[in-house]
Structure formats: C-alpha cells, structure tokens
Amino acid sequence: MATKASRSAARVMMAPAVILLLGWMLVPLTMTLWFSFRTYLPLRGGDQGWTGFDNYVRFVTSSSFWPAIWTTLILLVGVLVITIVLGILLAILLDQPMWGQGVVRILVIAPFFVMPTVSALVWKNIFMDPTNGLFAHLWRFFGADPVSWLSDAAMPSLILIVSWQWLPFATLILLTAIQSLDGEQLEAAEMDGASVLSRFFYIALPHLSRAITIVILIQTIFLLAIFAEIFVTTGGAFGTRTLSYLIFQRVLESQNIGLGSAGGVYAIILANIVAIFLMRIVGKNLD
C-alpha cells in the first residue's frame, strides 16, 4: 500500500529519534564498559591503565556488595507486595458504586504526582522526625517512646515512603483492568452460587494477571533505580544502601570510576533481564 517514496520519507522522519537514542545508548554505555576495565581514580592519579576483570571481581567481593543486593531485594519485594495487594483491594473498592467516586480517585492518585524529593523530605521531617514528627506526637499521646524511624527502622520507613508513592500507580492500572472485567460473567457466577472469594480467585484474579505482571515489571525497573528517596532521607546509611546507591557512592563520593563502572555494568545487566520480560508482553500487544 505504501509507495516507495513514502517509505524512504518514513525512514528520514524516523532518523532523528533513532539516531539520538542510538547515541544516548551507545556512547555512555561504551564509556562505562571502557572505564570498568581500567583503574581510574580522578582524584588519586587519574587513569592508571588496564586491570582486566579486576573491578568486576572487587565489586562483588567487597563487603558492601551482598548487603546492597539484599537491601535492593527487600525494598523491591516489600514495595511490590504492599502496592499490589493494597492496589487490588483499593481498585476493587473504587470500582464499586459510591458517591463522590471522582474525588476519591483524585485523592488516591495524588501521591504519584508529588516530586520524590518533596515526598521524601515531608515524610522524613514532618512525619518521622523523632522529636517533632507527627508520629512522635502520636506515640507520646499513647504513652510510648517516639521511634527514630529513619535510623532505627530505616528499611520499613523507606518501604513505607516508596509504597506511598507507587500505590497510586498500581491502583490506577489495576482499576483500569478491573473496569474491563465482564460483569455478566460475574453475575452468572453469583447466580450459580459462587461465593465472593471464589468469584475473586477464579474470575477476577486471572483477569487481572496481565495487569499485575505489567505493574510488577514497570515498578521493578523504577524501583531498581530509586535514588532521591534514599539520597534525601538516609544518604544510604542504616542499611538502606541499594545497589544503585552503592554505585552512585563509588562513582561520585569515592571517585573510583573503574569500580563504579563495573557496578554499573552489573546494574545494566540486571535491568535488562527484567526488561526482556516486559518487552515480550508489550511486543505481543503490538500485533
């Protein structure tokens, strides 16, 4: 159907976007790969030549590597479980007939639009501060000792903050999926005497599985890269140093570019493993 002329025009029109993204991908990636094989300390002697796989070995054998992997996984799994379980419940609730549905939807979605530095600072100071925070007031009101949330319970606090930010996203996508659920099918099941729980597990949940998978994959990509929330609240202290925060510290704080770059390559590989699954789902949808 398309003529030859329009094909070549199409190619020209695609070129700027393709070339820019190709450059954006290849140039920094090549540089990271290059640095990862070198001893490169800008403040202590500069580029000191090849070291082979030394940086890769040192990165995974350093004492901070496994704790960082654990922190990353705990944050990831914690936030995913909270946002998906609460997201499903909330989506089902929001799908019910009620008064003021539009306003409630707006209230629930709002946290997603708050910039990460604001939500981190507001939670850190106004809520979790051990002397003046709202939680401290509440604890004192019930006669308990206020908790230093971001040092004594740093991970749960961080998970709470991040979950608050991502719950709207999960809810919104799950709600969209629920709204496309066949109401007649549910009614038929109800008439046949299926209980609320079995209707949920045998009809609603299978219908939602695709949306849940997408929420998991997209959130995973963003959660693996989480930065500002940690930067503002704990600066990576008290066991909140994730893999990407560890790499950030190696690169910018200790200025060990070779080591940080090797870590960067690990992070890129990790993200790509997740991305492949996401691409498959998205790709299927294109046909």
Added chain:
Amino acid sequence: MARSVTNQRKAINTAAAWIIGLLIFFPILWTILTSFKTEAQAIADPPLFLFFDWTTENYSTVMERSNYGRFLWNSIFIAGGSTILGIIIAIPAAWSMAFVPSRRTKDILLWMLSTKMLPAVGVLYPIYLLFIQFGLLDNVYGLTFILMLINLPIIVWMLYTYFREIPGEILEAARMDGAGLKSEILYVLTPMAIPGIASTLLLNFILAWNEAFWTLNLTAAKAAPLTAFIASYSSPEGLFYAKLSAASTMAIAPILIMGWFSQKQLVRGLTFGAVK
C-alpha cells in the same frame, strides 16, 4: 427492599473509600496545612489541625530568601523545553511508524523502549564527564537535552498509540485529493492528533518536572530546578517545617493540578499501551 440494600451498600462503599482516600492524601493535606502555620504552630504538640492563625508569611519568606523564582523558572524551562523538543522529534517518527509500518517497526519501537530501561546510575560518570567536556554541567540546556532523551521513548510510544487510532482511509482520501506529504501531516493528521499530542505533552511535562536523578547530580546553584531546591532543605540549618511545607506546596501544586487532568492518559503512557 432490594433498593435499600444497594443504597446501604453504596453508603458503606462511600464511607470506606473516602476514609482510605483521605488517609492516602493526608500527607499532602498536612503539608499544605502546615505551610500556613507559624514555625511554633507547625511543631505544636498536640498538633493543630484547622484552628490556628492562618498566615501566608512562609510563602513570602521562602520566595524572598531563596531566589525561588529562579528555581521555578529552571523547572519550567527544563520540563517544558525537554517535552517540546521531544515532541518535535517524536512526531515524525511516530507518524511514519503508525502510517508507513515496515517489518522492522515493531523492533524499532521495542528497542526504543529498551533505552528507557537503562539504569541512570550505570551511565552517570560518562554523562558527567561529557557534560564537563562540553561545559554543560549546571547548565539548563544540558539538562533539558538529557531529560528529552530520557523521555523520548515514552513520547514516541504515546504518540504512536494515538496515531494508530486515526483511520488510514482519511489519509488515503487526502492523498487522492492530491495532498502532499507535508500538507497531509499539517492539515489532515495534526488536527486529528491534537488531543493525543496534548496528553503526551502533559504527562511528559509531569515526568520531567519530577525527575530527580539527573537534576540532582548534574546541577549546582545555577541550573538547579525545584527538585534540587527542595533537597537543599534536608540540611539541618534549613529545617523549618512551615517553610519546608510552603516550598513543597509551591513545588507540587501546579503538577498536582496538571496530574488530575492527565489521569486518564497516565495508564496508557506508563504501560506503553499494554493496559487500556
């Protein structure tokens, strides 16, 4: 009988949803309320909810003290500039993929998406180095360019999904009438695509406005947008609840309002058309 039962259920649903909705919104509400208190009222125990002496003093203090206008302008410039630049580059690409698809279109789209998955921290130093090399560190143009590249895949995708919904027959009819490629895009396609372009613009403006990795790492005093301005409040000497709240409220208010308008497009934009 049946009717009263549904009404009762509706009332329970309403109550539950409102309580949960307000609970989720509470941190934002509390921040807005605190921004109108004095510093002493902001940390009062028991906390003051609505009955305090409302003041707008914090807003004027924040604006006077911290050169708020420049941070705001940087945010507007970076978010607006990167979005508009991205859309200008993405429209022809998305157009050609939607209307002149080839065997490789799907692969190109997926590949573009894959660049979005690149963890920023993995390329932090190369970008940092390139920025120093080209004098772009702490420069609004450099940041605008980076954020454009980051959001370009999402912009292409969103536009592509919108363009694909435009019926191809209309284009054929225009071609029959002798419309060239340029007028086809300008007079036929663009007017039909404006709603899609508008929502792409809105969502990507929000994403760029809230971006907090590159904006924190590539700016110092000159080019810092609101994300970095707020982060500067984490130092102990800047710790004033009421002022922090006022600064926060100003940083999130415009985006909250835009976000509420874009909530329908949010799902499409962030799931790459996989959930509709």
